[in-house]
Amino acid sequence: MIRFDSARDFHARLVDLPVPDQGARAAASKRQGQLTKPPGSLGRLEELAIFLAGWQGRERPMIEHGRAVVFAGNHGVVARGVSAFPADVTVQMVANFRAGGAAINALAKAANLTLDVVPLDLDRPTADFTQAPAMGEAECLAALNAGAASVMDADLLVLGEMGIGNTTAAAALAAASFGARAADWVGPGTGVDAQGIARKVETVEAGLVLHREHLDAPFEILRRLGGREIVAIAGALLASRLGRVPVVLDGFIATSAITPLTLLNPAIGDHCIAGHCSAEPGHIRLLDRLGLEPLLALDMRLGEGSGAAVAVQIIRAALAAHNGMATFAEAGVAGG
Numbered sequence: 328m329i330r331f332d333s334a335r336d337f338h339a340r341l342v343d344l345p346v347p348d349q350g351a352r353a354a355a356s357k358r359q360g361q362l363t364k365p366p367g368s369l370g371r372l373e374e375l376a377i378f379l380a381g382w383q384g385r386e387r388p389m390i391e392h393g394r395a396v397v398f399a400g401n402h403g404v405v406a407r408g409v410s411a412f413p414a415d416v417t418v419q420m421v422a423n424f425r426a427g428g429a430a431i432n433a434l435a436k437a438a439n440l441t442l443d444v445v446p447l448d449l450d451r452p453t454a455d456f457t458q459a460p461a462m463g464e465a466e467c468l469a470a471l472n473a474g475a476a477s478v479m480d481a482d483l484l485v486l487g488e489m490g491i492g493n494t495t496a497a498a499a500l501a502a503a504s505f506g507a508r509a510a511d512w513v514g515p516g517t518g519v520d521a522q523g524i525a526r527k528v529e530t531v532e533a534g535l536v537l538h539r540e541h542l543d544a545p546f547e548i549l550r551r552l553g554g555r556e557i558v559a560i561a562g563a564l565l566a567s568r569l570g571r572v573p574v575v576l577d578g579f580i581a582t583s584a585i586t587p588l589t590l591l592n593p594a595i596g597d598h599c600i601a602g603h604c605s606a607e608p609g610h611i612r613l614l615d616r617l618g619l620e621p622l623l624a625l626d627m628r629l630g631e632g633s634g635a636a637v638a639v640q641i642i643r644a645a646l647a648a649h650n651g652m653a654t655f656a657e658a659g660v661a662g663g
């Protein structure tokens with residue numbers, strides 16, 4: 328299991344990342360060319376199969392241990408009126424995940440994914456980042472390691488989150504990492520009105536001003552502006568990359584966890600599939616900046632891994648074709 332000993336260790340491991348197995352990619356690509364279809368006719372399904380072959384290191388990749396993990400955290404900035412829902416909903420939804428009643432329970436089951444729920448100190452919200460760093464160093468490291476611990480033996484990992492107020496933290500992370508105006512990253516989240524959006528923009532701007540001298544390293548950006556569930560996703564992203572486990576990203580918040588990491592390694596998202604494009608307006612901007620093309624666009628904006636879980640069904644379809652089809656030679660079809 329991967330554990331980060333310090334911020335320095337986290338940064339050091341980010342610099343030197345494994346790359347996909349080129350031999351397995353070439354073998355999968357050759358197989359795609361031999362299957363009974365015009366070359367390229369399965370479009371992105373072909374790319375998905377080759378992508379998974381590279382990261383799993385085998386010509387015929389499989390999803391036998393598909394796993395969804397939902398991290399939950401509470402946010403001090405909620406006191407600034409940045410969400411349409413009260414902070415109590417986070418702990419209540421965690422109970423709902425555990426009881427099996429949430430969307431992710433139904434969607435993970437439909438996609439044949441095991442589901443883990445990881446609440447992170449819900450009774451101790453992070454500090455309001457307009458006043459102080461959201462987390463202390465030890466707290467931030469603990470959240471990174473909670474994420475890293477969740478990777479375990481998965482062969483495909485869905486990373487999801489739950490945290491009232493976390494679209495504000497996600498917008499702050501995007502703005503700190505990629506620049507542009509706070510207003511370009513802020514959106515309605517759970518459904519705030521125009522005044523709520525204005526409060527969110529002010530909050531992000533105030534956070535960027537307060538921490539401006541310290542926003543040049545991934546760990547500090549995460550610690551000062553993030554939340555525990557987002558930091559856990561960042562830890563899971565790096566640990567899964569080190570273990571060559573492909574990841575399906577969910578919406579705006581889950582994707583925002585990558586953004587600070589790109590400061591040290593722009594290729595950190597290379598083992599990730601963008602499961603969908605959320606209706607939260609900043610998500611498409613983030614995906615563009617990261618060079619990720621979403622699989623689905625269903626106007627979802629729920630979080631909790633839901634869009635990524637739906638996308639897993641497409642990925643399973645890609646592998647069913649890749650592993651199950653006959654070649655031209657096997658089927659006696661001319662033209663292969």
Ligand SMILES: O=C(O)c1ccc[n+]([C@@H]2O[C@H](COP(=O)([O-])O)[C@@H](O)[C@H]2O)c1
Pocket residue numbers: 409410411412488489490491492493494495515516517518519577578579580581605606607610627628629630631
């Ligand atoms: O995944 C998304 O793109 C997404 C977009 C908007 C809202 N959410 C979910 O809604 C919560 C955050 O919204 P808010 O308004 O409280 O910042 C959090 O629990 C997220 O999982 C998720």
Ligand SMILES: Cc1cc2nc[nH]c2cc1C
Pocket residue numbers: 412416420488489490517629630631
């Ligand atoms: C009910 C509810 C469910 C959620 N799941 C993820 N974020 C959420 C936010 C709310 C408000």
